[in-house]
Amino acid sequence: MTERLYLYDTTLRDGQQTQGVQFSTEEKHQIAEALDHLGVDYIEGGWPGANPTDSAFFAEAPKTKARFTAFGMTKRSGRSAENDEVLAGVLNAGTDSVCLVGKTHDFHVTTALGITLEENLENIAKSVAHLGAQGREALFDAEHFFDGYKANPDYAIACCKAAYEAGARWIVLCDTNGGALPGEVYQITLKVIEAGIPGENIGIHTHDDTGNAVANSLAAVNAGARQVQGTLNGLGERCGNANLTTLIPTFLLKEPYKSTLDTGVTDAALADMVKVSRMLDDILNRVPLRSAPYVGASAFAHKAGLHASAILKDPSTYEHVPPETVGNARIVPMSNQAGQSNLRKRLADMGLEVSEKQDLGRILDRIKQRETEGYSYDTAQASFELEARRELGLMPQFFEVERYRATVERRRDAKGKVIHLSEVTIVVNIGGERHLSVSEGIMADGNDGGPVNALSKALVKDLGPYQDLIGDMELVDFKVRITNGGTEAHTRVIIDHEDSQGRRWSTVGVSSNIIDASFEALLDAVLWKLMRDGAQALGAE
Numbered sequence: 001m002t003e004r005l006y007l008y009d010t011t012l013r014d015g016q017q018t019q020g021v022q023f024s025t026e027e028k029h030q031i032a033e034a035l036d037h038l039g040v041d042y043i044e045g046g047w048p049g050a051n052p053t054d055s056a057f058f059a060e061a062p063k064t065k066a067r068f069t070a071f072g073m074t075k076r077s078g079r080s081a082e083n084d085e086v087l088a089g090v091l092n093a094g095t096d097s098v099c100l101v102g103k104t105h106d107f108h109v110t111t112a113l114g115i116t117l118e119e120n121l122e123n124i125a126k127s128v129a130h131l132g133a134q135g136r137e138a139l140f141d142a143e144h145f146f147d148g149y150k151a152n153p154d155y156a157i158a159c160c161k162a163a164y165e166a167g168a169r170w171i172v173l174c175d176t177n178g179g180a181l182p183g184e185v186y187q188i189t190l191k192v193i194e195a196g197i198p199g200e201n202i203g204i205h206t207h208d209d210t211g212n213a214v215a216n217s218l219a220a221v222n223a224g225a226r227q228v229q230g231t232l233n234g235l236g237e238r239c240g241n242a243n244l245t246t247l248i249p250t251f252l253l254k255e256p257y258k259s260t261l262d263t264g265v266t267d268a269a270l271a272d273m274v275k276v277s278r279m280l281d282d283i284l285n286r287v288p289l290r291s292a293p294y295v296g297a298s299a300f301a302h303k304a305g306l307h308a309s310a311i312l313k314d315p316s317t318y319e320h321v322p323p324e325t326v327g328n329a330r331i332v333p334m335s336n337q338a339g340q341s342n343l344r345k346r347l348a349d350m351g352l353e354v355s356e357k358q359d360l361g362r363i364l365d366r367i368k369q370r371e372t373e374g375y376s377y378d379t380a381q382a383s384f385e386l387e388a389r390r391e392l393g394l395m396p397q398f399f400e401v402e403r404y405r406a407t408v409e410r411r412r413d414a415k416g417k418v419i420h421l422s423e424v425t426i427v428v429n430i431g432g433e434r435h436l437s438v439s440e441g442i443m444a445d446g447n448d449g450g451p452v453n454a455l456s457k458a459l460v461k462d463l464g465p466y467q468d469l470i471g472d473m474e475l476v477d478f479k480v481r482i483t484n485g486g487t488e489a490h491t492r493v494i495i496d497h498e499d500s501q502g503r504r505w506s507t508v509g510v511s512s513n514i515i516d517a518s519f520e521a522l523l524d525a526v527l528w529k530l531m532r533d534g535a536q537a538l539g540a541e
């Protein structure tokens with residue numbers, strides 16, 4: 001027998017309380033659609049009436065299978081629920097479900113609201129009853145509940161009971177300041193159940209200020225709570241909310257949850273978890289967190305030689321779940337932590353079957369030597385492939401760069417405005433024919449006319465017979481690190497490119513000069529593309 005566990009998403013409300021996050025109405029629609037596809041039970045859209053974006057979003061609310069929910073606060077003292085204009089703004093959104101936050105910590109009632117404890121109980125009860133009278137499903141977010149319980153358990157429970165007895169479907173225990181720990185969340189949730197509010201009416205809303213938001217949510221569920229609130233990628237006020245991108249796979253893939261609880265998320269939707277997580281990062285223009293549980297790019301990356309060796313025999317040796325269940329992928333990167341197992345796997349993925357131990361040993365030595373010089377191949381897999389081919393004598397010679405020159409200049413234009421000028425000249429020999437390309441960039445008001453951009457444009461401007469093959473390359477990311485390779489400081493540049501086939505590849509360059517390091521990474525990017533697309537090697541005479 002399984003029990004229903006309800007998932008309540010607050011990305012569009014508490015997620016929007018993240019510093020630096022401001023969703024547009026359009027983005028809210030996009031996120032709501034992705035959440036609905038995932039199969040959560042509730043989507044909290046925001047606080048209608050609190051700001052123009054939320055009001056506009058509720059005015060054209062998305063049609064979702066999930067219960068689309070408006071958020072607000074309990075009525076204020078000195079007026080009736082019917083006459084509270086903030087509450088009216090929330091109700092006017094016309095949603096079937098409404099979640100109201102109310103105080104449950106005596107200190108907040110007297111200090112933040114400045115009213116008596118009795119008045120607060122009445123405000124909670126009257127607000128919830130008003131929702132019921134309007135035919136709405138009521139949820140009560142018991143703000144500061146765990147801190148309130150520790151300070152005055154009877155009063156904190158009385159607040160929850162006031163809401164429950166007034167007809168609230170859910171009493172959501174909130175760790176508003178995020179300071180609670182799993183043991184106490186478990187014990188206090190049990191106390192609420194003992195006080196007469198059944199677990200099937202209890203929700204949990206946690207924040208990650210001690211890094212325990214997910215653990216605290218699980219603790220409440222272990223005690224009997226049957227609704228979990230959280231956000232995609234753990235977005236939220238301060239350190240964030242409980243991360244649904246972590247919790248959902250845990251509920252579907254881990255015991256005891258897997259065989260005792262049902263959520264509305266199917267296995268097929270779970271396999272889109274990485275996609276949904278990346279969609280949110282794209283909207284926020286954030287680099288996805290590589291180490292994110294389940295969905296991070298490194299969540300199934302096996303860097304150490306001992307791990308890679310065992311993974312090749314059976315992936316479960318170093319994986320807690322199969323990556324494809326959440327739409328992720330296994331990678332075995334190359335680095336100075338690697339052994340021949342990593343190498344064989346990487347080479348096989350590239351279509352190179354290398355069985356000679358001597359060949360493998362030489363490639364490994366070459367990679368490890370270059371890593372001591374400042375190169376890094378665990379992300380720059382395209383450069384790794386080129387190095388392996390060079391060591392095996394399998395790297396075609398497409399062309400030779402005879403020389404390049406890059407100049408940068410900072411001066412004022414006729415109006416006295418500071419501008420930066422970059423000019424790059426490259427001479428390339430292709431099959432005995434010399435091609436000269438010049439590119440220049442002017443950088444003013446922050447546009448992209450810097451020297452690396454000019455270098456990139458010059459390199460791909462005229463590669464003669466190869467031009468058609470490289471025309472769709474786009475530089476999409478550029479990272480610079482200062483490293484200590486050997487005795488001197490070096491600049492390491494990692495560049496990501498994409499092409500129209502949807503491929504993304506990373507290359508690395510290292511030099512004491514940032515322009516030269518960039519040039520090396522750009523050149524590798526072009527060579528990798530030509531090699532992968534089967535370009536004919538014309539050499540350089």
Ligand SMILES: CC(=O)SCCNC(=O)CCNC(=O)[C@H](O)C(C)(C)COP(=O)(O)OP(=O)(O)OC[C@H]1O[C@@H](n2cnc3c(N)ncnc32)[C@H](O)[C@@H]1OP(=O)(O)O
Nearest residue numbers: 047049050051073074075076101102103112113143176237
């Ligand atoms: C724990 C949470 O994350 S709850 C969600 C919090 N989210 C937000 O605050 C974002 C949206 N909020 C807003 O846009 C604004 O705060 C509004 C529109 C709701 C209110 O704005 P204002 O009227 O200017 O009030 P302001 O924000 O300064 O202060 C909040 C008021 O609500 C009162 N209040 C706070 N919680 C409650 C409550 N649960 N019930 C009743 N009143 C409350 C406060 O005492 C304060 O009243 P005061 O000004 O008389 O002291």
Ligand SMILES: CC(=O)C(=O)O
Nearest residue numbers: 101141143144174176
């Ligand atoms: C309601 C809410 O967001 C909190 O208490 O954290």
